[in-house]
Amino acid sequence: MPKIIIDGQTVECRSGIPVLQAALEAGLAVPHYCYHPGLSVVASCRLCLMEMKMRDPKTGQMDWAPKLFPSCQTPVRDGLEVRFCSDPVRDNQQHVMEYYLLNHPLDCPVCDKAGECYLQDYTEASGPATSRMVEDKTKNPKKDIGPHTLLYQDRCVLCSRCVRFCDEITGSGELAVVGRGSRCEIDVLPGQPLQNPLQGNVVDLCPVGALLDKDFLFKQRVWLLRSARSVSPADSRGQTIWIDYNEAGIHRIRPRYNEKVNEWWITDEARFGWKHVHRRDRLRQPRIRQGTALQPARWEELPALLRTWFSQPSPTVPNPIAAILSPMLTCEEAWLLAKFARSLAPQATLVLGHVPTVGQDQTYPKGFTIKAEKCPNRRGVETILQHLGGPTASFQEFLGQAVEGRFRAAYVTGGYPNAWVMDPIATALAKIPFLVVHDLFPSALDAVAAVQIPGSAWAEREGTFMNCDGLLQPFERALPPLEGVKADGQFFSELLGQPGLFRARTVRETMAAELPQFSEVFIPRDLPKHAH
Amino acid sequence: MPFERVLMRHVGVPNSTSLAVYKADDGYAGAARALKMTPDDLVEFVKKANLRGRGGAGFPAGVKWTFLPKDRTVTYLCVNADESEPPTFCNRVLIDSDPHMLLEGVLIAAYATRTTVAYIYMRGEFCAQFHILQRALDEAYAAGYFGRNILGSGYSLECYIHRGAGAYVCGEETGLIESLEGKRGWPRIKPPFPAIEGLFRKPTVVNNVETLACLPHILTRGVDWWLSIGTANSKGPKMYCISGPVNRPGCYEAPLGLSCRELIYGADFGGGMCDGKKVKAVFPGGLSMGALRGDMFPKPPDGKVDPRQDHDELDCILDFDDVRKYDLLGLGTAAAVVIPEDADLRDTLLNVTRFYSQESCGQCTQCREGTAWMQKIAERIRAGAGRPVDLDIIVEATRNMGMMPGLSICGLPDGAAWPIRTLIQKFRREFEQRIAAQAPGAAESLIRRTNAAAYELPVLHGRAVQPVGGTYATPVDVAPPP
Amino acid sequence: MTDPTIKRIETLLRKPGVIFGAGAAILLLVTALLALAFPLYKPLLSAQFPFSMIVLAVMLALILSATAVCILAERKIAGFTQDRYGPNRVGFWGLLQPLADGLKFLLKEDIIPRHVDKPLFLLAPALALAASLLGFAIIPWAGQVRWPWMPPDAPPLSTQVANLNVGFLYLLAVGSLSVYGVVLAGYASNNKYAFYGGMRAAAQIISYELPLGLGLLVVLLVSGTLQLDQIVQQQAATGVWNIFLHPVAFFLVLVSALAEANRAPFDLPEAEQELVGGYHTEYSAMKFAMFFLGEYVHMITSSALMVALFFGGWHVWGLPGLENVTWWAMLVKLVAYLTKVALFIALFMLVRWTLPRFRFDQLMRVAWQSLVPIGVALLAATAVLTYLGWQHNVWASLAANLLLLVVLLRSAARSKRPVTARQDDLPEVDVRPTA
Amino acid sequence: MRDDDIIVLKEPELTAAERLYLPQILDGLKTTLRHMFDLQRRRAVVHQYPEQKREDTGELRTANYHGVHRLNKDPDGRVACVACFMCSTACPAHCIHIEAGESPWPDREKYPVKFDIDELRCIYCGMCEEACPVDAIELTPLYELVSCTREELILDKEKLLQVYEETKAVKPRKNPPVTDYGLTGRQSLDVAQPNVERKV
Incomplete structure (x- = not known):
């Protein structure tokens, strides 16, 4: 751990990082645009310049060198002494900020980046209040560079982060800088739009409002949003995300830095995979079959009803009860539901639900991986099932047994963002006389379900997901459940007869008493503002 | 002793580009002598001659070669023939008249730096020169001065001529290297310097054409001859x-x-x-x-x-x-x-600013934005709508661009700042008179027309900015320009 | 009704002739009716009990309608003190405003929130009004009267509703009841503001019971009787009103009366600025009006009592024949009494629009640290005077009061505590931002 | 601000009479009584509103009155608002609801698809006017705002533009219509040259 001196303060930092990164991690607000810890260093924004102590070749004394050094490009070494608080450094920051604003259209009122824009922040911190350029500004109309992205070239500061991202992280290289000097601009080749499974990241990367997300365009101003720490349910990797939401619901998803999983990036699946939360056709009321139709029921009736149905032994089949634990459930919910099933029927079959997969795992040059498994908690549910022991079955086995009519009652949990009830599943489950379906959307099971319970989406719940590598990551609730809907965990704990509110943390602590895997969760540290 | 022209000795000589003419004048004798020395001796020899680079900065070539890491396996030599500084054409003259002199210099330098591959990065606009040099190179290959086992010394050297696509900034050594690698000619950040990590991330030496052309003469005529020419620190x-x-x-x-x-x-x-x-x-x-x-x-x-x-x-x-x-x-x-004397310095200013604005690579902010801004101001001054404060703004912009070392990746902004600043500072009186001779209110009306918003800014309301840095005040009135 | 019609009626009503003419007509009509019906009720006027009932009915009607006028007067006075006109839209000079207010109260939606304690919620306003009305029973409006048709040796009739021989005790007992309605309203509303209001009222009224009682006891010691009409007669006989004997006692009673009536500057239970509306936050329409009525009736009652106790009741110097019991003397007495009451009410209103509200701790301090000690001291002094037989001696009583005032001033000068009692001796707090 | 800039004021000591509080009461009563009978002043201060209006007597300065809002139009007759949400952000009463959309005009990015102001919630503080970078929202001198239902007083975009049409003459826009997002604001002269004459 080298120690360096920044502005007279000794800072211990990781070795091999640039001084800028060390300064940012120490909490200094050093302005910068082009530097990003996940990308190569180009040192072109010239904003992070610093002064450094060097040995004077004439006197041999250590003294401040009469020039400035880019801190993003100077690696730390023990005993290095630098400073950002000197006049030359500040002067340079001011001048560079003036240059940045020369041709900037200053259309912050209509720019979606306003509020989280580095240009605004740095200008406020160290920039001039007015521009001295009286000539016309360079105007450059917006360009549609991809299915999800718009480019407002006149807001661009040419930090080339997006270009480097496409070159280095995705390796697809759609973006390039074209033109020379002040006519430089970011562009794509004709007919080759910015289109890759990680493309949304360029919008987060962009320190200014040049690259904008069409999905979020003009929807909200960022200061009207609140953020919740969450984990994406889009694939089994457990990418950590911020859910930006307000009273009107979710507005966007941003990556949350996570050194163990997704670093600074998330996949587009995670970024845009929240739309199902606000789908109009979400189930909103528990319903019980009366005659041929499902009739609206009250939540209060359900626990007693389910308990009676699930606790009746069958004279013919030894274990006629099954609980299908969807990999979309959190560990806590799966635990509670499994406990519920076992508490009523000790020989109940526990089944890991349908695990959706799409294609193959995709790994990018720098190691970013998109998992084929499109559910967040397969491994967590498996861990719980292994621990509980007793009769378990895979989903296929369960379907096979169900077709034979071996089950009298089953509790099926869904929660998948997309339709998952295919024909074989529907036909197999139709053989179960008392079928409880706990899902987000109407499906083919509505025709056969005895009880239909509306589920809550992941953004409306709290809990933990265990990712494909066994990393246990908690997430917060962003939204309240739909009106008239109970959060899954709350309902499960009511099923178990536990009083009070469901708190994922409490449940997890009781789980940890039996299952040491659940004793520790991983919460990545929050990066300070502008720390990348 | 009258001065004897060596670099331009074949200017005007018929058929001077041919190997035969060159060889008749002790051609490749220096190279032959060099190949008999060890590379380290050769470096010492050149160091002793204090051959300072002719490309502009004047860094001693021999010293530059010593920066190469001792344990290198591959070294590249790049010859900077991207002569794009505006009024400059000596490299072109040199290649036109004596391409073999350059090639011999390449051979010597390559041997001294133990290079096996040399690239001559040639300005894209040098069409005829490219063909002349290519022909000479072919001749030299045929005569065994390039290729395998040169002159029986066991030393091999491949040489390629690469034509640039026409960018001033590719004359900067790292920009040249990037361009050679097939990328955008964007200068690289230093360190690492090319001597450590240059072309294809390997140790690289970049030398100017004229520098290399001096090498054969130092070798044939000796260091003493070389040191007898020139002033105290600038020899040859x-x-x-x-x-x-x-x-x-x-x-x-x-x-x-x-x-x-x-x-x-x-x-x-x-x-x-x-x-x-x-x-x-x-x-x-x-x-x-x-x-x-x-x-x-x-x-x-x-x-x-x-x-x-x-x-x-x-x-x-x-x-x-x-x-x-x-x-x-x-x-x-x-x-x-x-x-x-009868030129309008506003034209000169516009010409200078336009050149740098066109040629800035667009990487560093100060250079990208500052050169364009200065060009806009110069255009306005030229259009007869200048303000006294513009001169101060330009001078200050030049200071912010490159007067302090380290502000930018390459030296282009320094090179842009210097002529513009000296022009304004040394001839401020004339600029002021030109501006004073404009139609009254011209600046305001033009600005109001082009950028109504900026017109409101207080800088326009006659509040002159404090002059930054001194100007050359003239006690005697210079006659107002016609 | 069309707009022009309404407009025409409006302009009509704003003409003073129309209003006064109508008023005079109604008055004439009523008088004529009364005169025509005189034979019918003549017998009733001759016996004490039916006469008391008639007094009760007439005064009740009078007072309740006076309340409406009071509200107009209050608003007018508020307006005048604040350089405004006050209500002047409904009828000439706003004279029909009480009518409009009453109609509005009657016609507004009567909301009973779902969360209230319904029986108590309904009971509270009634209690508040009833408790204030109870005090009327013992007010000696116009002394005694003997109607011309009555035999001359018949005992004159008292114009009191009830000439209680324990009138004082009744007064003390009934006065405390007024807190009931307020506290119940606060409690039943199930609203924290209302509850605060109720609690404040309870604390306040209980606190001010004491100085009130002490002030009344002083009068009791002086007069030696519990009967109000006798107290009035005593003052009339000597011509020395009790106010001249014991101005300090009057001051105690005045302040306490203000506090008991929840009038400014003691209107903390309904402080709009802090408590929205205090105990009546949840009330609307007629129930709210009943609190309103209760407050004004309380004000009238306490004014009437103070007039009886300290201002000689119906007695006015220089008016001849007041000792008579003829019917015209009764009328003169009644007018004198009502005039004094009206003046008191005007004082109450003026005070309300002059003085800012106390803070609650100040309120409590005024009662317990100032009024109660003063009252006790005064009571002791009066007791001594009574023992010496000087209780009717103006100079002795005044001297005692003056002495008390001097002592009071001395002690006030000694006390270093500013009246505002801002807590500027709090420990210093380190407000530097923590790293 | 430093500590020695703070002036600590001690509450003045009260005299004995003041402590007694009675003289003050009498003084107060005197004041109120004086006002009660000051007919002249009353007539001067109070306007009999529906019959007398302050704008008729010239006492109401329409230029800065905070009445009903209006949404200005640009010279082309389009809504001048760019849907930047600044007004709704600045609004302390949260009475402005905006929904933004991509504008149908080539020279503009964003425009308000929906722009509702709840005039009943509004406290007429004028913050929206201050915050607006394009001077699109302004408070007019209209104060006679009545309706039979609450819904009618939630003014939508059309109504607000209608208010502009009605009040165009009353309150001239302070600045000429601009499309430079408020760059013409009056900046302080002192901050104009950031790079010059800095204290070392």
Whole structure:
């Protein structure tokens, strides 16, 4: 751990990082645009310049060198002494900020980046209040560079982060800088739009409002949003995300830095995979079959009803009860539901639900991986099932047994963002006389379900997901459940007869008493503002 | 001993590009001598000669070679033939008349640096020169001066000529390297310097054409000959270019230490101004090095040079050291362009700013935005809508661009800042008079027309910005420009 | 009704002739009716009990309608003190404003929130009004009267509703009841503001019971009787009103009366600025009006009592024949009494629009640290005077009061505590931002 | 601000009479009584509103009155608002609801698809006017705002533009219509040259 001196303060930092990164991690607000810890260093924004102590070749004394050094490009070494608080450094920051604003259209009122824009922040911190350029500004109309992205070239500061991202992280290289000097601009080749499974990241990367997300365009101003720490349910990797939401619901998803999983990036699946939360056709009321139709029921009736149905032994089949634990459930919910099933029927079959997969795992040059498994908690549910022991079955086995009519009652949990009830599943489950379906959307099971319970989406719940590598990551609730809907965990704990509110943390602590895997969760540290 | 032209000895000689003519004049003798030495001895030899790079910065070539890591396996030699400084054409003259001299220099330098592959990065616009050089190279290959086992020494060298696509910034060594690698000609951040990590991330030496062309002569004529030419710290012959309204514009070889006045008025050189005009300004080292004034009182009789006094600056000695006394960035390419007394300096300013604005690579903010801003201001001043405050803004912009080292990745912004700043500071009186002679309210109306928003900014309401840095105040009124 | 019609009626009503004419007509009509019906009720006027009932009915009607006028007067006075006009839209000079207010109260939606304690919620306003009305029973409006048709030796009739021989005790007992309605309203509303209001009222009224009682006891000691009409007669006989004997006692009673009536500056239970509306936050329409009525009736009652106790009741110097019991003397007495009451009410209103509200701790301090000690001291002094037989001696009583005032001033001068009692001796707090 | 800039004021000591509080009461009563009978002043201060209007007597300065809002139009008759949400952000009463959309005009990015102001919630503080970078929202001198239902007083975009049409003459826009997002604001002269004459 080298120690360096920044502005007279000794800072211990990781070795091999640039001084800028060390300064940012120490909490200094050093302005910068082009530097990003996940990308190569180009040192072109010239904003992070610093002064450094060097040995004077004439006197041999250590003294401040009469020039400035880019801190993003100077690696730390023990005993290095630098400073950002000197006049030359500040002067340079001011001048560079003036240059940045020369041709900037200053259309912050209509720019979606306003509020989280580095240009605004740095200008406020160290920039001039007015521009001295009286000539016309360079105007450059917006360009549609991809299915999800718009480019407002006149807001661009040419930090080339997006270009480097496409070159280095995705390796697809759609973006390039074209033109020379002040006519430089970011562009794509004709007919080759910015289109890759990680493309949304360029919008987060962009320190200014040049690259904008069409999905979020003009929807909200960022200061009207609140953020919740969450984990994406889009694939089994457990990418950590911020859910930006307000009273009107979710507005966007941003990556949350996570050194163990997704670093600074998330996949587009995670970024845009929240739309199902606000789908109009979400189930909103528990319903019980009366005659041929499902009739609206009250939540209060359900626990007693389910308990009676699930606790009746069958004279013919030894274990006629099954609980299908969807990999979309959190560990806590799966635990509670499994406990519920076992508490009523000790020989109940526990089944890991349908695990959706799409294609193959995709790994990018720098190691970013998109998992084929499109559910967040397969491994967590498996861990719980292994621990509980007793009769378990895979989903296929369960379907096979169900077709034979071996089950009298089953509790099926869904929660998948997309339709998952295919024909074989529907036909197999139709053989179960008392079928409880706990899902987000109407499906083919509505025709056969005895009880239909509306589920809550992941953004409306709290809990933990265990990712494909066994990393246990908690997430917060962003939204309240739909009106008239109970959060899954709350309902499960009511099923178990536990009083009070469901708190994922409490449940997890009781789980940890039996299952040491659940004793520790991983919460990545929050990066300070502008720390990348 | 009269000065003997060596670099330009074959100018005007018929068929001088052929190997036969070159060999007749001790051609490749230096290379043969070099190949008999060990590379380290050769480096020491060149170091002793104190051969300073002719590309502009004047860094000793031998010292540069010693920066290469000792344990290197691959070394590349890049020859910078991307001669794109505005009034400069000595490399072109050299290649035109004596391509083998360059090739021999390449061979010597490559041997000294243990290079196996050399690239000659040639300016894209040099079409004829490319063919001349390519032909010469083919000849040299055929004669065994390149390729495997050169002259039986066991040393092999491949040489390629690469043509650039026409960018000023590719004359910068890392920009050149990037361009050679097939990328955008964007200068690289240093460190690592090319000597450590250059072309294809391997140790690389980049030398100028003229520098390499000197090598055969040092080897054949010896260090003493070399050291007998030139001034105290600047040794050897140098090719000077002169352009503008002089009687004999062109490229001339002279020992380092020619004065600017001699270059313009000397009978062997510029031969005086056309029609007896007076000199107003001179850019003595290519555009980037800054301007000298030529329109004032002659030098005082005691010969003391004090640039802060009123006198013309034509006595500037064009070597690597004296120029700095005149607030120039360096010798540069030693290509002087003369601005006559009847020229409008607003044109000059526009020309200079436009050039750098066009040629900025767009990587560093100061350079990308600053050059374009200065061009816009210069255009407006030229259009007769300047404001006194514009001059201060330009001077300040030049300071913010590159007057402090380390502000940008390459030296282009320094090179842009220097001529613009010296032009404005040294000729401020004329600019002010030009602006004062404009139609009243011209600036305001133009600005109001083009950018109504900016018109409201307080800087327009006659509040002059405090002058940044001193200007050269003239006690005597210069006649207002016609 | 169309707009122009309404407009025409409006302009009509704003003409003073129309209003006064109508008023006079109604008055004439009523008088005529009364005169025509005289034979019918003549017998009733001759016996004490039916006469008391008639007094009760007439005074009740009078007072309740006076309340409406009071509200107008209050608003007018508020307006005048604040350089405004006050209500002047409904009828000439706003004279029909009480009518409009009453109609509005009657017609507004009567909201009973779902969360209230319904029986108590309904009971509270009634209690508040009833408790204030109870005090009327013992007010000696106009002394005694003997109607011309009555035999001359018949005992004159008292114009009191009830000439209680324990009138004082009744007064004390009934006065405390007024807190009932307020506290119940606060409690039943199930609203924290209302509850605060109720609690404040309870604390306040209980606190001010004491100085009130002490002030009344002083009068009791002086007069030696519990009967109000006798107290009035005593003052009339000597011509020395009790106010001249014991101005300090009057001051105690005045302040306490203000506090008991929840009038400014003691209107903390309904402080709009802090408590929205205090105990009546949840009330609307007629129930709210009943609190309103209760407050004004309380004000009238306490004014009437103070007039009886300290201002000689119906007695006015220089008016001849007041000792008579003829019917015209009764009328003169009644007018005198009502005039004094009206003046008191005007004082109450003026005080309300002059003085800012106390802070609650100040309120409590005024009662317990100032009024109660003063009252006790005064009571002791009066007791001594009574023992010496000087209780009717003006100079002795005044001297005692003056002495008390001097002592009071001395002690006030000694006390270093500023009246505002801002807590500027709090420990210093380190407000530097923590790193 | 430093500590020694703070002036600590001690509450003045009260005299004995003041402590007694009675003289003050009497003083107060005197004041109120004086006002009660000051007919002249009353007539001067009070306007009989529906019959007398302050704008008729010239006492109401329409230029800065905070009445009903309006949405200005640009010279082309389009809504001048760019839907930047600044007004709704600045609004302390949260009475402005905006929904933004991509504008149908080529020279503009964003425009308000929906722009509702709840005039009943509004406290007429004028913050929206201050915050607006394009001077699109302004408070007019209209104060006679009545309706039979609450819904009618939630003014939508059309109504607000209608208010502009009605009040165009009353309140001239302070600045000429601009499309430079408020760059013409009056900046302080002192901050104009950031790079010059800095204290070392």
